[in-house]
Amino acid sequence: MKLHAQALVAAIQFLTRIPVPLTVPFEPQVLSRSAAYFSIAGGIIGGIVMLGFAAVQSWLPAGPGAVLLLALWLALSGALHMDGWMDTADGVLSHRSRERMLEIMKDSRVGAMGVIAAVLLLLFKFTVLYELLSRTESAYVLPLLVIIPAWSRWWMAAAIVLWPSARQGEGIGALFQAVSLRHVWSGFVLTFLLACGTGLAFGLPISTSAFTAAGAAAVTMATGTIMSFWLVRKLGGLTGDTYGALNEGIEAILLFALLLLTTH
Template sequence: MSLIKVHVQAAIAALQFLTRFPIPVEVPFEKPVLTRSVYYFPIAGAAIGLCLAAGSWALPYILPAWPSAVVLLAIWIGLSGGLHLDGWMDTADGVLSHRSRERMLEIMKDSRVGAMGVIAAVLLLMLKASLLAWLMSEEFKGNVSLVSILLISAVWSRTWMGVAIAGWKPARPNEGIGQLFHGVRLSNALGSVVLALTISLSTLIINGANIVEITIIAASFIIVTLITGGGMSIWLNRKLGGLTGDTYGAMNEAVELALLTAAVIGIRLLG
């Protein structure tokens, strides 16, 4: 199999794994393809971000800010099939149970959602919806466009998942997603970071940001991603002895929320 073919399959696998876009192409979900698919995680984020950008532009013509935000959030969840939200809930159920490491991992494997998972999901969705509502309101007068915020948030949250896969060992190396992605190298994650940075800078330039704004915004998004994702990775690794597919999804949700929050805070302070 040629290297070009493997990378094309890897890009398709990233989209099929992380999104619900109908891509009628069969690719082998095997280690050689999946380990390289990490490089293309930002592409999946960009595809989701573009759809959200279109929704954020169209919805205010039909609905007020809050209903628009709720619909946009539903689209956001639907585009990933609820994959990351499920990981957020399972991680909350397991880690916040304060049981032994083995018991926490067992709880996370259970398909049923417990009280902590529900509470965590409700708080997450309320926070995201409220942030989106402000960004879609007439009060929002930031220099950076909502299109840029949505697209960059979706890109960097998925990029961090690749970094976490490469940077921390799996808690269950012979089971689930940890097994499929075992062997992801740091070079795959670094390639993903470079691609994410390229997409982010291109987005800001297209949306009219100047060099100072581009530098500040790009640096801020990277720092927030590192602090949020890195902090969660260290904490979860300490609690679970490694990371799991659920924790990758949880970190995606946390980074998205952190980036939206940082954008709102930054705009309000500088506005």
């Protein structure tokens, strides 16, 4: 139980900027277990975003509300994954050799492609949030806002196991080399139960909650698989930056899927 508690705290501390006044060892044994709880950290982010959505929808126009909501979403992770999205864009869109792409991604400076990719992603998320705030009263919105960050972070754990590392033994990824399929499947079950439980808590029938959970899982796996294959073809494997990019891409697609769901 102690190891699992440490793993949960490690997941929250690693993936969010939410203060948890506990000290846990950031060692491979703890971090490998923490992968099973990535989605819980994401669910906490989603829960705060959901509360923010409800607040700005009640008190602010959709435009300023969407900006503040997006800023909150970024702040909860310290823009950690957005940084990975930008670094990945700088590398894979440079059309250089594989080795040079990896070098570019390690550079702390942000290039033109990274800035462009970030602006486009933020504009996309802003417009989706704007539409959700201004047009819909769907019962799906609040529960799905909770689970979108949970599914995207679960996929980060899955990607660690399912695809090779582009930098064996280097970087943050080296700390998670002990992550196994057991952790991934445990995380999947936790995420699915979280999704179903959230739907039930917001008054959705159990069949609807299970259906939306399965749909979100399917979109996550389809988007994550396509992105992961493309990145591995470019880089020969995945890196810490690409895990962040996967999270950002999956969040954006899940948000868009939510918009489509609520407008039909």
